[in-house]
Every structure is written in structure tokens, then in C-alpha cells.
Amino acid sequence: MQARFLSKLSLAIAFLAIPQFSDTTANSILCSSALRAEEIADFGNPGENGLLGGRGENGSNSDSLTVFADGSPMTLDLSGANGLPGENGTDGREAVCGDMVVDSQQNLQAANGGNGGDGGDGGNGGNGGALTIYTTDKSYLQDIYVVASGGAGGTGGTGGAGGAGCQCPTSYWNEQTCTGKPGSSKYSCTTSEYKCRDGFEGKSGRNGRNGRNGRLGVLTLINLDKSLAPDQPQATISLAQLKDRGFTLSKNEWETRTGAASLLAPGSIIADQYQELTARHEHTVLLVWDAPQPVTDFMEQKVTLKLQGEDSASVTFPETMWLETSELARDNITEIFVFNAILENDVTKLKSEGISGTGENLKVSLVDRAKKSDFINTDFKVKYRVSKSVDEARFRRVSDYRTKYEGEIPASLIERDGDRFIINIGKLPMSSEFLQANTAVEIQLVADRTFGGNSKQQRITVRDVITR
Numbered sequence: 001m002q003a004r005f006l007s008k009l010s011l012a013i014a015f016l017a018i019p020q021f022s023d024t025t026a027n028s029i030l031c032s033s034a035l036r037a038e039e040i041a042d043f044g045n046p047g048e049n050g051l052l053g054g055r056g057e058n059g060s061n062s063d064s065l066t067v068f069a070d071g072s073p074m075t076l077d078l079s080g081a082n083g084l085p086g087e088n089g090t091d092g093r094e095a096v097c098g099d100m101v102v103d104s105q106q107n108l109q110a111a112n113g114g115n116g117g118d119g120g121d122g123g124n125g126g127n128g129g130a131l132t133i134y135t136t137d138k139s140y141l142q143d144i145y146v147v148a149s150g151g152a153g154g155t156g157g158t159g160g161a162g163g164a165g166c167q168c169p170t171s172y173w174n175e176q177t178c179t180g181k182p183g184s185s186k187y188s189c190t191t192s193e194y195k196c197r198d199g200f201e202g203k204s205g206r207n208g209r210n211g212r213n214g215r216l217g218v219l220t221l222i223n224l225d226k227s228l229a230p231d232q233p234q235a236t237i238s239l240a241q242l243k244d245r246g247f248t249l250s251k252n253e254w255e256t257r258t259g260a261a262s263l264l265a266p267g268s269i270i271a272d273q274y275q276e277l278t279a280r281h282e283h284t285v286l287l288v289w290d291a292p293q294p295v296t297d298f299m300e301q302k303v304t305l306k307l308q309g310e311d312s313a314s315v316t317f318p319e320t321m322w323l324e325t326s327e328l329a330r331d332n333i334t335e336i337f338v339f340n341a342i343l344e345n346d347v348t349k350l351k352s353e354g355i356s357g358t359g360e361n362l363k364v365s366l367v368d369r370a371k372k373s374d375f376i377n378t379d380f381k382v383k384y385r386v387s388k389s390v391d392e393a394r395f396r397r398v399s400d401y402r403t404k405y406e407g408e409i410p411a412s413l414i415e416r417d418g419d420r421f422i423i424n425i426g427k428l429p430m431s432s433e434f435l436q437a438n439t440a441v442e443i444q445l446v447a448d449r450t451f452g453g454n455s456k457q458q459r460i461t462v463r464d465v466i467t468r
Contacts, residue, residue, distance in 0.1 A: 043108040043196065044097040044166040050117030050205060053087035053157035059214060062129030062148065068225070069135035071143055078148040080126030080214035086157035089117030092202035097166035100196065105175050108196040113163030116205035122154030128217030131270065136225050138263065145265035150214025157208040165199025172196075219260040219274035228252065228277065233307040239287070240299035246286040249307040253279040283313045288337045291324075298341055320344045324452040340452065346370035347449050348458040350421070355443070355464050359435045362426035364443055364462055368419035376451045378416075380409040380423060383444040386434045393440035394465055401442045405430040439466045 059081035067074065092114030100108065128148035133141060173194055180187035222228050233251040241247065260274040285305050289295045304316040313334050317323055324340040349372075353365040385401035392398050405428050415422040425443065426435050434441075443462040448455065 039106050041104065041106040041108055042111065043100055043168070044095050044111035044199065046111045046199075047093035047095045047114030047163035047165075047202060049114045049202070050090035050092045050160035050163075052117045052205075053089045053120030053159075053208060055120045055208075056084035056086045056123035056154035056157075056211060058123040058211070059083045059126035059151035059154075061126040061214070062217065064130040064132070066132040066134070067144070069133050069137075069140040069144060071137075071140045074144045076131065076144065076146045076148075078129030078131060078146065078217045080128050080149070080151035080217075082151040083123030083125045083154035083211035083214075085154040086120030086122045086208035086211075088157040089119045089160035089205035091160040092116045092163035092205075094163040095166045095199050100169050105177075105192070105194065107194050108168065110166035110168055110197060110199035112199040113165040113202035115202040116160030116162050118205040119157030119159045119208035121208040122156045122211035124211040125151030125153045125214035127151075127214040128270070130218050130220065132220040132222065134222045134224055134227075136223065138221070138223075141221075141263045142265055144268075146217075146219075146268040146270050148217025148270045150216055153211030153213050155208075156210050159205025159207050162202025162204050165201055167198050168196035170196065216269065216271040218271045219263075221263070221274060221276040223277055224280075228280070234305065236302050236304045238299060239295075239301045239303055242285065242287045242303050242305075243289055243295060243299075246284055247305055248282055248284045249305055249313055250283075251281045251307055252277060253281070281307065281310045282332060283307055283311065284333045285313050285315060286333065286335045288335055291338045291341045293341050297343070322347065322451045322454045340375050342372050342375060342451055344454075344456065346372050347376060347451070347456050348447075350447055350458055350460060352460050352462045355425075355441070355462060355466065357426065358437050358466055358468060359432055360424075360426035362424075362435050362466065364423045364425055364445070366421040366423070366445075366447075366460065368421075371419045373416065373419045373421075376449050378414075378421070379411075379448045379450075380414060380421075381407065381446040381448070382409050382423070382425070382428070384425060384428065384430065384434070385442040385444070387440040387442070390438055390440045390465060393463070397463065398440065401440075404434045435466070437466050437468045440464075441466060 062078045062080050065076060065078060095111035095113050097111065128150050131146060131148060133144070135141065174191050175194060176189050176191045178187065178189040229250060231250060231252050233249055235247060235249065237247055254275050255278045257274055257276055258272050260270050260272055261268050264270065298321060301318055301321050306314045308314050311332055312329060315334065315336055320343060322342045322344060323338055326337045328335045328337070349368060349370040350366045351369055353367055355362060355364050357363050382405070383403055384405040385403050387393050387398050387401045389398040389400055409423060413424040413427050441464060445460045445462070447458045447460065449458065
């Protein structure tokens, strides 16, 4: 009896010293620690966990609305819809226990109940609608009753209850084990004590969270009697668009104010902060094409327009376009007059037609393939070089050229006939011996072409042998 008492006391102390866990894994660890000297068998089948509750649907947002206030009474409902409640989680199932074998020579752990399912979250409330009011008299707003409240968030679903665990019909029992033959000196019997541990009840599911309430609708006030065009303080458009229709730049100025509900009929519900249009600036840009060049050559070029302050605009043409223009600004209108226009690619299309003559009659001829030289100012610089390798220079480029003259070509030595240039190299100040027949020459020309405040250089090199 003393041995049995000590055994029960040891078991009791072991169970008290171990923390209580509510899940199945913790329960198994508990029994294993308390009864670690004996084999443990499960008793019954655990209950199934409950199902999670579905989330409630969000309430729909109210539509936005635009009205023109003229003093007529209005009642406007712009409330957001309420969110739907979340579904409840289902209860956990009870453990399936069956019959316990009392004469088992094993410690037993009864099955736990299933956990309850979590409740679903409530849906969010819909937002109140945005209201835009056009009016020329703010006192007209006192005749407009507005309810633009946000919808209420749905309540969260309730978590399901935990299912019951199996209970042991008896907590302790003894089993005797004997060895040897009865009556012999080797016959002996021992008595072992076994224990059954009750299963735990399943955990309750978590309650779902309540949905968020929707936001109040907001007011926008526009002191106009016609629809407000959107901001467009800057634009990049084709020259064709600008020439055919012109373009109006615009900028709306807004101020954020408070006290929206006080502007409306008493009892109105709307967000306190609102936007009010305080000014609108417009400026129109027109293009007048007075150039001799056909406008169709430039229709795809892009022009950038930008509003400057309240009553002016800047007009930026692309760098690929060289223009001679004048500008007239008046009454929020800017007119751009184009007198000449050239594409930058056409500026550097000079081509050599070779040399001719000898001595002071030595000349270089160039032709402007773009046929724009009537409008472009052209100046030339030259580096005149000669080589002693005349025979080789007839067939290939040689490397022994030596500079005999370098500098600007005076305008008096340049003849222009339409798009053709004839440069009188022979009249430059240098020794005549370098201008004679059978002299290999390299003439490096730099054409400096300017138009409408733009400039660009083109380099042309002529290598040849002077002939009679």
C-alpha cells in the first residue's frame, strides 16, 4: 500500500508541474511527460475543426453627381451602402469516443474536441459620393439638402464554439502480471497501475473584425454657369494642329476651404473640407504662316506651348526647325507670324562640284542641293594645302600635304548664283607657284550657315590635281 501511495503521489506531482496546453500537440507532450515510463495509446478520434465564416461584402460607393444650382430646391442622397456582416464560424465537432478498454496494459489519452471556426470579417461601408455644384450665386446652395454619409461597416461574424473532448470512464486501474508456475519458488506476481487522461475541449474560434465605415462625400464648388474645362497649362502639338485651329492653354486655381455643410441646407451631411474654384486663366496661341516655303513641309513638326503667368504664353519650336518669326500678344491671345522656315537638315547640303582653272583663275564650285541659299547667309573659311606627290595623288590620298593659306574668304571672292557658289581660290594672298597646273591640292572649306538666329557649320574637303 505504501508503494501504491508513493506511485500516485509521484504521478500527481508530475501532472501539476507541467503547464496546461490547449491544442492537441501540447496535450500529447503533457501525457508523454507525465507518463513517460509507460506506453501511451490514443482513446477515441479527435473532433473535426469548425469552418471559417465568409467575409461580408463591401458596401458600394455612391455615384458622383454634378448639378447646376439656380435657387431651385434639391434633395440629394449620395450615401454609401452599408457593408454586409461577416458569416459566423461553425462549431467544432465533438470527439468520437467509442468504448474504452479498461483492462488495457497501456496508459490512455482521450481524444480532444475540434476547434471552432473563426468568424468572418465584416465588409467595409461604401464611400459617400462626390458632389460638384456649379453656381453664380453661393446663396443658392442653401436650397440644396445633401446626405453624403459613408455606409456603416458590417459586423464581424462570431467564432464557433469548441467541441467536447472524450472523457475517461475511469481514471486509474491495476493490472497484475505473473511469471513462473504457481506454487514454484520462481513464481512471482507484480501489480502495475495505469491511467487514462481526459481529452480537452476544442478552442473557440476568433470573432471577425468589424468593417470600416465609409468616408463622407466631398463638395467641389465652381463659380461658373458653364462646364469647367480641365487644366492644360502646357501642350506639345503638331504645327498642323496649331495652324489649323490654334490652341487654348488653361489653368484652374483652387482653394481648399472648410465649412461645406454650412453652405448647404440645414442638416446636410458631407465632409467639412471642400474645394472651390477661385480663378481660371486662359490664353490662346495662333499661328499665321506667311512664309514662301510650303507649310506642308513642316506639318509634322512638334511645337511646345506653355502658359506663363496669367496672361502670356511661351512658344517653343523644335531645334530641327529654323524660323524667322514675329510675335503679337494682345487680349490673352498670342499670334506667331512665320516669314521664313527651313529644316535644320537642309542647312548642310552643300556639295562640291570640283575645281577649275589655274593660277589666279583657280576656282571651287559648290551647289546647295536643298536649294535654300536664297534665305541662308553663308560665310566660308579655307585651308589651302599642296602636295609634291602629284602622280600618287591622282589615284589615292597622300599624306604630305602642306598648308599654304588658311583664313576667312572675303565676300568679294565669293560668287553666288541662286543655289551655286563659286569661290575664287586663285585670288587669295599666296604664291602663284602653288596654283599652277600639275599641283596636287587639298582644299578644306568650312561653310558657316546662319538663319533666324541659328547657325551650323558644314565641312567640305576637295582633293584634286590642278589641270589646264
